[in-house]
Amino acid sequence: MILYLLRRLFLLLFVFIALTILAFSLGYLFPGEPLQNFTGLRHIPVNQLEQLSAEYRMDQGYIQQYLGYLTRVISGDWGMSFASEQGLLQEIKRLLPATLELAAYALLISFFIGIPVGIIAAIKPEGAVSKIISALAVTGYSIPIFWWALLLIMIFSLGLGWLPTAGRIGVLFEINHVTGFMLLDILLSDTQHQHEAMLNALRHMLLPTLVLATFPTTVMIRFTRDSMLEVWEQSYIKTARAKGLSRAQVLYRHALRNALLPVIRQIGLQFSTLITLAMITEVIFSWPGIGRWMIDSIYQRNYPAIQAGLLVISTLVITVNMITEILHTLFNPLARKR
Template identity: 40%
Template sequence: MLHFLFQRLLLLCVTLLLLIIISFSISWLPIDAPLDGKPIVQAFNAYLGLLIDFDLGISSVSQQSILEQLIVVFPATLELAFLSFLVAVMLGIPLGVISALYEDKLVDKILRIFSLMGFSMPVFWVGLIFILYFSLKYDTLPLSGRLDWRYEVDFVTGFLFIDVWYMPEQIRGYIINDMLRHLLLPVLTLTIAPLAEITYLVRTNCIEVNNSLYVKAARTRRINSFTIVRRHILPNALPELIPRFGSLFSSMLTMAIITEYVFTWPGMGRWLINAIRQDDYASISAGVLAIGLLVILINTITNILAILLSPQDKKEWLTLG
């Protein structure tokens, strides 16, 4: 186990170094970039010094601290991505189990068609369709933003689900209702693709476990299906999927950039796209670094978690050590 943790730590360091080099290149290579014109060694040393001091520079457009801007926009992206991922997991796991238990039956075929459609629909197209029907045609849900202009929540953490509890009780309920209405369409848009993938992955792994000898033996003892799923199928199927879930959440951050732009969501994605359009290389470099660092940490944590939850893999790594 220690050998595996050392490998993951070494891989984390190498990946982080590559990420820093990519981020530095954005700040040094383009014309009018913050470090443009300096010798590469001097520029890289200056860039590392800024990172050590947690100084991401100043935006060339707004003339504001980039770190302060990230503190404002990053929680909005995390809130949207995490909530969408949570909905996808909570729906995808039971749908995948049902699809596996009824393999090649009508329910399974319907869910497989849904998975195929979910993979095929572009995020921006789904978002625009939702806006067209629910916001413009039927006027039932908000078109954009996190809150109505009538409400203003004091910035404490940047996460509305937390900051709203610092508001007076008289208006808290109205703010929560408005917040959920603004969240609904972006979350649905961002949930469809990962929900389809999670359903497919869980179905595939559960079918493999369901056809194993120990599950068949449990069925011969007339153990009910719910107990078999809870004690045998899920504990053996899910640990192998945890790294895939980590990669899926990382890809959702990319999809969140498009979703935020469609719904004018004041998060990291919209902020980064505006920086690209305005050639704000310091902000682009910081945005790439922030998103890349989050992706690296998520993938590392999920891989370690998968080993901790899978006794078989743990024995294999101990043998290698």
């Protein structure tokens, strides 16, 4: 097991180096001067040009320039943003929690709804309930997320007026940015309207979370159903039923835990999907996360921000996938044996 963990850590390090090489290459592939793309300074004074060139090793070979770039990434010197002229690392620290919060709640909804519904659909696969669930799952899987988001806004925001259309919290509430996670910051704040602020934040969060959770929930329903049906045909399940155990006892004692083992892997896969879909969701709901920031950076031709955002999002997705793969190996004896 230790050798397996070392191999995975080595693979993670290799992928990180490959990502930094790609991000470094973008400084030359993007339009404009490479020094501007690396520093984030649109107009470099003449008296600082030589100093910055020496600091960023622009007068040396590509390998030395990459090593300097890698050193700056590790030390936290990621350059400036063309748009805001602020440090990129500070902007990412401010925006990333909003995206992680939205993706985490959507992932929790997909698990708490998708797994039980998938189990219900697998109990009687030829029944009417199973067919209705499968039809709804296919429909949810096929719905374009932008159309689904606009439809919910039209019904619950513009039509009924129950939920807000954009933002994380109302403008009347001033919540200090402590962790970046809105609900946690509200709990840590000392405002006298804490209860009202919490309800307002939940109302703002409901629609984007439901929109973002639709796709992974349908995937989880189908995956859990197929996994349960596969386990249900195993010989040890038939033996347990032959011993006189009820269907519920067989499901709880034997089938469920073995069917849910492959679901652990879906955490990493669905998280990468959620990060991708979050970009569209954040733009539609004006959610101040890193996905919307990346889309705005593309429109603004903010090349240093695109470099930094690509590096952060890719590293985050690969790390989560690696962690879920390791957890699956720890919980699955067959995977440890292989």
